[in-house]
Amino acid sequence: MWAVPYHTSVRDGPLLILTVMLTITQALYDQIVAHARRDHPDEACGVVAGPAGSDRPERFVPMLxxxxxxxxxEFDSGDLLKLYRELDDRDEEPVIIYHSHTATEAHPSRTDISYAGEPGAHYVLVSTADTDGLGEFQFRSFRIVEGEVTEEEVKVVEAY
Amino acid sequence: MAIEVRIPTILRTYTDGEKAVEGSGDTLAELFADLETRHAGIQARIVDEGKLRRFVNVYLNDEDVRFLNSIDTKLSDGDTVTILPAVAGGSAGHALIGR
Incomplete structure (x- = not known):
């Protein structure tokens, strides 16, 4: 279980800063954005799986x-069961759970927070509000642990 | 009567990290009550006021129990029950905040 707080902790005395970051390849970043663009104006969703415990997103799995x-x-419940069985068989976990907001900013909504059930995952939100001139394009990442939201830096790399 | 129950990551704090535990019961409701006797606190994460929580998906073998008899679904020896957090959300919450 994730017992470590992901937020920057400010106390009396020395500053304790826990670095939190999502590192993702340009190719995966582009795949997530392309999926969000394709499904606009509906919200797009999916996961990027990676080896259990690695915190390294590797396998792009767009979901309906x-x-x-x-x-x-919402992931279809049958698709969800299939996905988790497949992850289990491959010794993977959902490193990223992504979805798009199509008219608002890429920040977790109350709905997102109440549903967030994977404390180990990076919750990536993409905003495609720029399509209709309602805002800017955004790609942001968050931790959502026990209802607490912490934004983290996104580092895009060519390869791991 | 032995039922295998597959536990999602978020609930493994109640099972000492175990991915699967055994339980018994003639129905899902009984099974969750039985789990509660050994894994205190787990029942309330799955059941609220006698109903399955909206944020949790429960499967009997390959079937979402919402398409069966939900919490009253009958169980048989050797069944597998899988619990998964629903993956859902969306911007609807923003609209609520804004209005």
Whole structure:
């Protein structure tokens, strides 16, 4: 379990700064953005799986948004079971869980926070609000642990 | 009667990190009550006021129990019950905040 707080902790005395960051390849970044663009104005969703314990996103797994809605997403329950069995068989975990907001900023909503059930995952949000002139394009990453949201830096690299 | 119960990461704090535990019961409700006797606190994460929580998906073998009898779904010896956090969300919360 994630017992370590991911937020920057400010105390009396020396500053304790826990570095949090998502490191992702340009190719995976582009795949997530392309999926969000393709499904606009509906929200797009999916995961990027990686070896368990590695914190390294490797395998792009776009999922169907069963809600097919501009304001809600949900993995189909059958697809969800298949996905987790596959991850288990491959000794992987969902390193990134991503979805898009299509008219608002890329920040977790109350709905996102109440559903967030993977404390070890990086929750990536993409905003495609720029498509309709409602805001700027954003690609941001967060930790959501027990209802607490912490934004983290996104570092895009050519390869790991 | 032995039922294998697959536990998601977020609930493994209740099972000493175990990915799967055994339980018994004629229905899902009984099974979760049985788990509670050995894994205190787990029942409330799955069940609220006698119903399955919205944020949790429960499967009997390959079937989402919402398409069966939900918490009253009957169990048989050798069944596998899988618990997974629903992966869902969306910007709807923003709209609520803004209005």
């Amino acid at each position: 948004n069963a809600a097919m809605s501009p304001t809600f997403y």
